[in-house]
Amino acid sequence: MNTMISSPVVANELPSTPHYTRPTFLMCPPKFYDVDYVINPWMAGNLHRPSRDVAFAQWNGLYQHLKTMADIKLLHAREHAPDMVFVAHTAVVNHGIAAISSFAHAQRQPEEKYLREWFKEAGFLLWDTPRETAFEGEGDALFDGEGRMLWAAHGVRTCLHSHRHLADAWHTRLTALHLIDPRFYHLDTCFAPLANGFVMYFPEAFDVESRAKIEAAYPAEKRIIVTEEDATHFACNVINIGQNVVMHQLSHSDLPDRLMDQGFEVTQLALGEFLKGGGAAKSLALRLSDLDVTNGL
Ligand code: ARG
Numbered sequence: 001m002n003t004m005i006s007s008p009v010v011a012n013e014l015p016s017t018p019h020y021t022r023p024t025f026l027m028c029p030p031k032f033y034d035v036d037y038v039i040n041p042w043m044a045g046n047l048h049r050p051s052r053d054v055a056f057a058q059w060n061g062l063y064q065h066l067k068t069m070a071d072i073k074l075l076h077a078r079e080h081a082p083d084m085v086f087v088a089h090t091a092v093v094n095h096g097i098a099a100i101s102s103f104a105h106a107q108r109q110p111e112e113k114y115l116r117e118w119f120k121e122a123g124f125l126l127w128d129t130p131r132e133t134a135f136e137g138e139g140d141a142l143f144d145g146e147g148r149m150l151w152a153a154h155g156v157r158t159c160l161h162s163h164r165h166l167a168d169a170w171h172t173r174l175t176a177l178h179l180i181d182p183r184f185y186h187l188d189t190c191f192a193p194l195a196n197g198f199v200m201y202f203p204e205a206f207d208v209e210s211r212a213k214i215e216a217a218y219p220a221e222k223r224i225i226v227t228e229e230d231a232t233h234f235a236c237n238v239i240n241i242g243q244n245v246v247m248h249q250l251s252h253s254d255l256p257d258r259l260m261d262q263g264f265e266v267t268q269l270a271l272g273e274f275l276k277g278g279g280a281a282k283s284l285a286l287r288l289s290d291l292d293v294t295n296g297l
Contacts, residue, residue: 017096018123020289023070023241023296026118027063027285030055030085031077035277039105040185042278055273059085062246062269062284069241073288075118081111085274086283088188089139090115092166093288094147099127099169104134104157127169133162138286139186141166144193144217145240147291148173153187155179175217177210183232188282190231194240195295198262200224202231224262230255234271234280242296248272248280 033055035046066072077084084090090111091098098119103109119126129135140158142151150167154160155178167174177187181204184190190205191214199218203211203225215223226235230253239246245259249268256266271280287294 016123017125018288019096020071020293022289023294024073024287024289025066025070025239025285026073026075026087026288027059027066028075028084028087029063029077030059030273032079032082033077033085033273033277034082036082037107039107040278041183042275046276050273050276055085058269058271058273059284062271062281065246065267065269066239066241066285069244070289070294072285073122075114078110078114081108081114083108083277084111084114086139086277086279087115088283088286089137089186091119091137091286092141092143092150092169093124093286094143094170094290096124097127097169098124099135099137099141099166100129101137101139102129102131102133102135102162104136104159129162129165133165134159135162135166136186139188139283142187142191142193143172143291144199145195145197145291145295146297150174151177151187151191151193153177153179153191156182156185158187175213177213178207179205180207181205185278186283188237189234189278190226190236192236192238192240192282194224194238194245194264195242195297196263198222198224200226200236200238200259202226202228202236204228205231224255224258226255227253229253234275237280237282239281239285241294246281248275 136157140153152163184205190202192200245264246267248271
């Protein structure tokens with residue numbers, strides 16, 4: 001039986017749930033990573049094209065870099081779960097509660113039970129999502145940089161009806177965003193709330209109403225607009241730890257300079273083997289520590 005919660009909960013009322021005092025992430029090595037099927041447009045044409053050796057070297061580069069500023073927990077990779085390396089889509093975590101994904105595609109559903117086991121073992125409270133309301137973790141639901149509210153997408157993978165259930169896990173405010181471009185099938189491919197009240201995003205991935213919601217929440221000087229060229233190189237798929245932003249390497253882009261102008265330190269790493277599967281830096285690490293700890297607030 002999974003531990004289920006049905007009332008508002010705050011972490012410090014739950015002494016048994018983990019409370020990390022350093023930025024902490026979960027990663028899963030690409031031991032069985034491959035493009036075995038096509039469930040997003042980036043995978044088309046890339047069937048069995050990733051090199052596992054290169055993928056491992058790239059993943060290790062990210063792991064070693066993150067270890068200089070965060071604690072990293074490791075999840076065992078499992079055979080027949082080639083996308084498990086993209087662990088960020090398996091859950092959303094805050095205040096010791098893990099809202100577990102209900103993957104839209106059958107190919108990723110086997111990952112759910114491994115994550116449930118890991119979170120249970122680590123002492124988290126599990127918030128399961130009904131199978132009929134697809135929800136894909138941090139792929140489609142991201143807290144703002146302070147952890148005060150959730151941005152949640154629908155339109156491709158995650159179903160609009162999952163949003164209320166998700167918000168109930170923390171009794172938090174949630175703003176729905178509608179994704180309209182199949183290339184940007186997850187929110188974390190086109191939208192990144194950052195520390196210090198910034199947001200980085202590719203506006204054309206959203207419908208007009210959603211863009212208006214983002215503009216209403218963030219003043220113009222806090223919005224970092226990403227070009228289509230950069231967005232198609234997964235520039236929005238970043239890991240943010242306080243002032244640090246970690247992303248796949250971009251060529252001929254002014255985005256790193258624009259981020260540095262706003263006080264961020266940008267690290268660009270080669271993650272090309274993972275672009276073949278439709279993900280980059282953000283997809284490879286799931287945040288476990290609360291936002292105040294992760295961003296040093
Ligand atoms: N192949 C994985 C999937 O389609 C890749 C996930 C990467 N997601 C992302 N948001 N970048 O589910």
